[in-house]
Amino acid sequence: MTQKKIKLELKHITKKFGKNVILDDVNLKIYEGELFAILGPSGTGKSTLLKVIVGIEDPDSGSVIVDGKDITDLPPNKRNIAMVFQNYALYPNMNVFGNISFPLRLEGMKKSEIEKKVNDAAKLLGISEILRSSVNSISGGQKQRVALARALVRDPAMFLLDEPFSNLDARVRFTAREELKRLRDSLKSTFIYVTHDQRETSNITTRVGVLNNGTFQQIDSFNNLYETPKTKWVGDFIGNFPMGFMQKDKTHLIGFRPEWAVVGKGNMTAKLVTNEVSGNTNYWMCETKGGLMIVLVGNKLLKVGTTIHFRLKKYNLYENDKFVKQVKSK
């Protein structure tokens, strides 16, 4: 396996606002060319973390290292990291061209060169038609492209995007994810984006960092997050349904995904609490003996209170809410 180059490294980052500890010893390594998602519930400090990386917020301790260089003390304008803010933060007093060319004009680049760069970026993002429009008259999707174009004209060391899809309507959102992936593939640059919605991380990312309680609970491919969540919390958080947990003994839990269970026979039982229909599939929300809730895939609607028998094809073993191993039955 080839040694991958580390693009960004965060070491022991902590950040407080007053007495609130928002980031608590955050450590992270991101490799060159990754499309990395930071996933976590609202208010966990995802935006704050991006702001620390880009230099708008100073961490209380810890260091930010880009391309092997410690940039913790550099101001944002010396870091060469591009960031697209959640509401795109377009300059309202400039038109689309003015917005995209803004960082280049600050650099004092020649006019002809600016024109070329802006036109190239606009072409790549499909916004050549609106270069002369006011930013107040364009759609949300277009605003996002303008913000992206403004970010990429600078050839930055990496891109940070804060909730890039949350202001788009559902239809555009779907294609926007694929476009982001295509953009990364064509630029071969490093992208880090933040989201609270796991559906926005499943298909396109190289890895996902799950942020909660001020620190990364797990950093892994989305598939691994789903398959082998390292803690009960991650198991609950990832997946359309929380991972089902059953008490094995005092300190051990069994965790499994709905599709890992075979319903009908087996020596495990649970009582149906409610039916939930999602698309073509019927899910049974059940209560187990210890009182924990699990989800099973059912083939029909059943009466509430019915006892369901099932067995598990595989399951994860947790000790004190920490992953121990995955067990496959013969």
Next chain:
Amino acid sequence: MRVEIMKRKTLNNYILYAAAIIVAIIFIYPLYILFMVSFSPTRYTLDELYPSQLPSHLSLTNFVSALTQYNFVSPMFKSLEVAFLVGIITLAVAIPAAYGLSKLNKRLANLIVVFLFMANLVPALIIAIPISVEFIKAGLFDSALALALAQSLFTMPLATFIILGAFRSIPKDIENQARVDGMGMIRTLYTLLVPLAKAGVAVAFLLSWLTSWDEFTFAVILSPLKPTLPVIVYLNITEGSLVQAAAFAAVISVPVIILTVVLQKYIKGVYLSGGLTG
């Protein structure tokens, strides 16, 4: 029932309008008289026991006599010079002050603003006398700059408050974006935030200008030999030349009226509330 509510609403409206008209008359009537007196020969106004309330025999004689008998030009230029200096000095301090305050925790910033306004609670006279002593020592007595500096003491808090409100109404991420895009802090302030807050900055400038334009206490103490217009009016009144005083007062009122009308649009807008809400 709906008809009744509508009736009550229109009745309320009438009462409101009536009240507004009465208040307006109370304010406008003296102005009206001022202009009557300044534009009519004394024969029809001050010299009559029961002068007519309607303008007749309009003429410019009072202005002509005021302008020919008194040095009108230099007080006017003095007033203009001081007012513009006050506007500029105020902005020069209030803009960075407001920017700094906008970076602070909101509660602390509001507290400091309240504190700034304490300067306005101290009577001008109390401040003016020690200042004048210092200015005499510094050789600044009677200069436009000295007077402007003193008057700026009183215009600064309101200007800072207004500009702070304007800055707060700009989304934080716009500024963050500018810093990420390569601007330092000072440049962000002057080339991005100030243009975005231009309405607030303009209001702050004009209000400061106006405050200086009709300020009296500092003017009479700090610049008695080369007076401003309000001081001239006062001197005329004490000398008994009421008509000339009226003419000068009319001249003073014109820009005040114009600017008030211009500012109205903004003054009732976000800029006076933006500072403290949210």
